Amino acid sequence: NADGGYVAIADLAYLQKAFGLQGFYSAIEFMEASPRELRTHLSLPEGFRLNDPSDKRREIENLTSAFRFNLQALSYIALLVAAYLISQTISISFQRKHKTLGILRVMGFSAKQSFILIMLEALAIALIGVSVGCVLGLFLSKFTLSALSATIDELYLSVRSSELLLSPKGPLIASGIGLGTCLLAALPSAILSGKFNPINSLRALSFRHFQQISSRLLLTLYLAGSASLLLLYFVQNHLFTIQSRYIGFLVALLVLIALGLSSGAALKTILKICMKLNNWFGHLLGLRISCNYVRLWIATGAMICGLSMTISISLMIDSFRETVKSWVNDTLTADIYVSMAKKDSGSLNPQLIGIIQNWTEVKEINYLSKHQSNIMGKPAIIGGSNLNCQIKNLKFVQQLPNLKALIKEPDGLCLLSNTFASKRGLNVGDSLVLDTFEGARKLKIAGIYQDYSSEHGYLLMDRALYLRLFKNDKISNLAIYLKPQVSFDSVKKRIHNIDELIVNQKAIKIQSNTALRNTVLKIFDQTFQVSYLFFWIAFFIAIMTVALTLFSCIEENSYLNLINRYLGSTVEQLLMVEISQGLLVTLLAALFSIPGGYWLAVVLKNTVNNNSFGWIIYLQPNWLNICLIISLALLGALIGAAYPAWTARKVMASNDLVREIT
Numbered sequence: 190n191a192d193g194g195y196v197a198i199a200d201l202a203y204l205q206k207a208f209g210l211q212g213f214y215s216a217i218e219f220m221e222a223s224p225r226e227l228r229t230h231l232s233l234p235e236g237f238r239l240n241d242p243s244d245k246r247r248e249i250e251n252l253t254s255a256f257r258f259n260l261q262a263l264s265y266i267a268l269l270v271a272a273y274l275i276s277q278t279i280s281i282s283f284q285r286k287h288k289t290l291g292i293l294r295v296m297g298f299s300a301k302q303s304f305i306l307i308m309l310e311a312l313a314i315a316l317i318g319v320s321v322g323c324v325l326g327l328f329l330s331k332f333t334l335s336a337l338s339a340t341i342d343e344l345y346l347s348v349r350s351s352e353l354l355l356s357p358k359g360p361l362i363a364s365g366i367g368l369g370t371c372l373l374a375a376l377p378s379a380i381l382s383g384k385f386n387p388i389n390s391l392r393a394l395s396f397r398h399f400q401q402i403s404s405r406l407l408l409t410l411y412l413a414g415s416a417s418l419l420l421l422y423f424v425q426n427h428l429f430t431i432q433s434r435y436i437g438f439l440v441a442l443l444v445l446i447a448l449g450l451s452s453g454a455a456l457k458t459i460l461k462i463c464m465k466l467n468n469w470f471g472h473l474l475g476l477r478i479s480c481n482y483v484r485l486w487i488a489t490g491a492m493i494c495g496l497s498m499t500i501s502i503s504l505m506i507d508s509f510r511e512t513v514k515s516w517v518n519d520t521l522t523a524d525i526y527v528s529m530a531k532k533d534s535g536s537l538n539p540q541l542i543g544i545i546q547n548w549t550e551v552k553e554i555n556y557l558s559k560h561q562s563n564i565m566g567k568p569a570i571i572g573g574s575n576l577n578c579q580i581k582n583l584k585f586v587q588q589l590p591n592l593k594a595l596i597k598e599p600d601g602l603c604l605l606s607n608t609f610a611s612k613r614g615l616n617v618g619d620s621l622v623l624d625t626f627e628g629a630r631k632l633k634i635a636g637i638y639q640d641y642s643s644e645h646g647y648l649l650m651d652r653a654l655y656l657r658l659f660k661n662d663k664i665s666n667l668a669i670y671l672k673p674q675v676s677f678d679s680v681k682k683r684i685h686n687i688d689e690l691i692v693n694q695k696a697i698k699i700q701s702n703t704a705l706r707n708t709v710l711k712i713f714d715q716t717f718q719v720s721y722l723f724f725w726i727a728f729f730i731a732i733m734t735v736a737l738t739l740f741s742c743i744e745e746n747s748y749l750n751l752i753n754r755y756l757g758s759t760v761e762q763l764l765m766v767e768i769s770q771g772l773l774v775t776l777l778a779a780l781f782s783i784p785g786g787y788w789l790a791v792v793l794k795n796t797v798n799n800n801s802f803g804w805i806i807y808l809q810p811n812w813l814n815i816c817l818i819i820s821l822a823l824l825g826a827l828i829g830a831a832y833p834a835w836t837a838r839k840v841m842a843s844n845d846l847v848r849e850i851t
Contacts, residue, residue, distance in 0.1 A: 414450025437796025449490025573655020609646025
């Protein structure tokens with residue numbers, strides 16, 4: 190898969206002769222050799238360096254592990270909400286069959302048999318869900334592979350990963366988690382089915398007392414949620430310093446649980462307000478919330494999880510994209526960029542620099558020589574360029590007060606990208622030691638700038654100093670600044686007309702400023718395609734949560750609706766109460782989800798990003814997207830409440846009530 194698959198393998202002597210390279214080698218590979226021993230005993234000529242293949246492998250593993258952890262974290266949170274949906278589905282089924290179960294119990298059906306019946310139903314649902322989930326997971330894996338391999342191909346090395354390596358371990362683990370989650374979610378209804386009195390279970394309200402909860406326990410849960418939020422707020426910065434992504438996932442999970450517990454107090458406040466309204470609407474709505482309080486509280490917590498995850502994904506992607514876009518606009522200011530068409534396929538001919546530099550259309554040029562090295566035990570890229578030109582286009586996070594004056598005599602100075610500095614705990618004014626051809630050389634850090642082109646980070650120095658220390662005159666890319674009124678096409682045509690001996694036209698890539706900016710954003714979007722997909726999955730789960738909960742509540746309240754109809758309430762009044770209940774709960778969840786989503790985004794930024802990439806991300810809420818998410822959630826609540834209520838609008842209250850009582 191190297192170089193996109195464009196590889197020819199032949200005898201070494203034959204290829205050397207065919208290409209006129211007798212006696213020349215591009216690389217020497219040592220088999221079963223220790224890189225540490227080679228560095229100790231091998232004396233390399235100038236211009237050569239020893240590379241450890243494990244560094245490149247580790248680089249790819251770090252990237253894929255970051256993607257894997259992000260997806261797993263989002264999957265587990267989604268699974269938590271999905272467990273609630275399964276619980277609601279089993280509960281609705283139980284509500285509809287409670288009379289049938291009562292008849293079976295009267296006829297001799299034991300509590301154990303009722304328990305087994307409910308669990309078997311959950312198992313059947315789980316088996317269907319796991320089977321469909323594994324098939325959908327296969328398609329999602331191909332989509333993820335396509336997005337991830339495209340990013341690696343653009344940024345790291347040429348790969349063509351088009352086939353999935355299927356291992357039974359992954360599907361078995363996923364199936365086990367899915368089955369376990371489904372059975373645990375069905376457990377409350379299964380236990381409840383065995384506690385019924387066989388005769389009383391024939392009545393609609395017979396299981397309502399099982400859902401009551403004591404005031405002391407309610408107060409304990411409220412206080413636990415609020416105390417957890419305060420504790421997490423004050424200790425999260427200390428937890429982030431542990432440098433563990435699992436700590437970040439734990440903090441995110443605790444935040445969601447604490448928000449869910451705290452929302453119960455807000456729901457209780459809404460209930461008290463409704464009770465104080467001296468009209469039919471307040472009375473009916475307060476009675477409805479009071480009867481469904483525990484279920485609505487759990488639903489609010491589940492909805493907070495779904496909406497918070499949706500808002501956090503949207504916030505992270507939008508903020509990161511805007512940050513990268515701003516960085517691109519600030520740093521990519523040249524008119525033309527020339528580089529090799531394929532990575533690791535050679536370098537630009539230094540003669541090209543001299544030719545272009547003398548053109549009258551060209552105002553200024555800057556070019557970069559670079560190589561990857563290991564600094565302070567971590568991989569990084571060391572580069573040399575014209576710092577006087579470079580600092581005009583860099584967005585500094587920290588810098589020495591007299592940086593511009595110092596750069597005029599840049600010997601002994603270097604600039605670090607924020608990724609490089611943050612991973613090594615370096616600041617402006619510090620010094621670091623590099624292994625060079627002149628031996629150990631100490632450089633002073635003159636500035637730290639924003640950069641998103643590599644998760645390893647850059648160390649930049651003046652090109653003259655770079656050539657002296659590393660003997661590497663290979664030019665990786667060239668930036669050309671044109672004079673006013675000079676077009677990109679005219680200069681591109683002149684470059685193409687340069688002698689083929691100086692420039693291999695098929696081997697170079699010439700891009701305009703606009704084209705390069707679009708390429709950067711294209712790479713960003715394809716990298717986060719999977720996150721976009723999870724955004725919609727999380728949003729769908731949030732909508733399903735509110736719709737299924739309200740459907741369950743309406744099923745459970747059917748007996749109350751019959752009584753209210755018998756006492757004079759109209760279908761329109763009951764429909765308005767059901768819809769209002771759904772909208773209130775959704776709005777409450779949305780109000781908790783806005784700070785919850787922002788908090789989750791902060792957790793992701795300070796754990797996954799800092800540990801894997803070290804980029805600077807400025808969180809910038811896109812209120813239009815947040816309002817859209819909340820509006821669609823409210824629409825889902827409207828549909829979830831209106832549909833079952835509307836289908837029951839023709840119920841004959843008197844006949845059904847008499848039939849229920851008798």
